[in-house]
Amino acid sequence: MGDISEQDERRRRLAAWKASGRTLWRGSADRPLGERLAALAADAPSVHDLDEWTDVYGDGVVAELESRVADLLGFPAAAFFPTGTMAQQVALRCWAGRTGNATVALHPLAHPEVHEGGALSVVSGLRTVHPTSAPRLPTAGEIHAADEPFGTLMLELPLRDAGFVLPTWDELVAVVAAARERDAVVHFDGARLWECVTHFGRPLKEIAGLADSVYVSFYKSLDGMSGAMLVGPSAVVEEARVWRHRYGGQLFQQYPAALSALLGIERELPRLPSYVAHARVVATALAEAFGAPARGTEGEPDAPWFRVHPRTPHTHQFQVWLPYDAAVLNEAAVRQAEETGVTLFRRWFDSGAGPPGVAVAEVTVGSAGLEWTAQDVRRAVGEFMERVVAENGSAD
Incomplete structure (x- = not known):
């Protein structure tokens, strides 16, 4: 009942x-199915040629979206994922293999710790540590003072469960530098990175460029149906594609999500x-x-x-x-x-x-x-x- x-x-x-x-x-999920489908059919021709063949296992419109986002964020490669949860688990797993350290430093209010059912450890075999429990992103001093080594520092920008909060630009630069001084790579949980430009006063490429890899979402701010993108170095993204298949994320067709993401980039992002x-x-x-x-x-x-x-x-x-x-x-x-x-x-x-x-x-x-x-x-x-x-x- x-x-x-x-x-x-x-x-x-x-x-x-x-x-x-x-x-x-008004959220994208607030409308009935017919209304949502009619809007997508009416608007999609403005961002993609609908006479082209549908995507199959990530080509076509999905590949176009990958190229567009890689260019927007200033990275050489991008891979489309059905969910951000999968994208981040794969990214952190790839970095653990490259650094030789399966420990991820992140905030206890970060999405993987609060909203993913312990998947980082249960599914991906990773371990987490918390540089701070204060309701904000960690400082450079807290990264330097961490008790043990970690292979990856994950920063959620903005930190949603603390109030969608961000550090200052100088604080963010210092935190990234502190992680690198500890021989760690930096991954941004950028589910809502799109809207950080005003606060930081920097373009998207400069913000994303601080990190070694970045995940962005298409439905949280851009009014997309679903889907996420992982951007990073070509070798890391190619490995991520292999793990995406292993995790069950190699979907046969994804054109509705890809088209709605392209529309979000075209219309909502500006x-x-x-x-x-x-x-x-x-x-x-x-x-x-x-x-x-x-x-x-x-x-x-x-x-x-x-x-x-x-x-x-x-x-x-x-x-x-x-x-x-x-x-x-x-x-x-x-x-x-x-x-x-x-x-x-x-x-x-x-x-x-x-x-x-x-x-x-x-x-x-x-x-x-x-x-x-x-x-x-x-x-x-x-x-x-x-x-x-x-x-x-x-x-x-």
């Missing part, structure tokens, strides 16, 4: 989000800096609204404790924390969408490691969010909190 209930709740959320006239972001800039407007307005007195009063706000993190977002995504249970906030969020046609927050989650009764939401600002003014955000917060308080009462 629990699975059925969750499926019903998901359908309710999807219906509310789709019907909303105003939302900060717009990401505008999303990052507007995310800062939205974050500032959220902080102002949550800090304001409750409606109709001159006293305390409805959420006397809240966090917008980072206060100035590093990318077009950031976190909001509120002192309410996730179930209360989720009901208020979906009711607001259903009753007003405004989707401010999509999903809230219990904080996990934090205190009870505190929940966190991830906020993404995309093309739809560019229409929001700061006043729109403040008004939406007021409407949201009215529903939260009606459901739960003011926070303690």
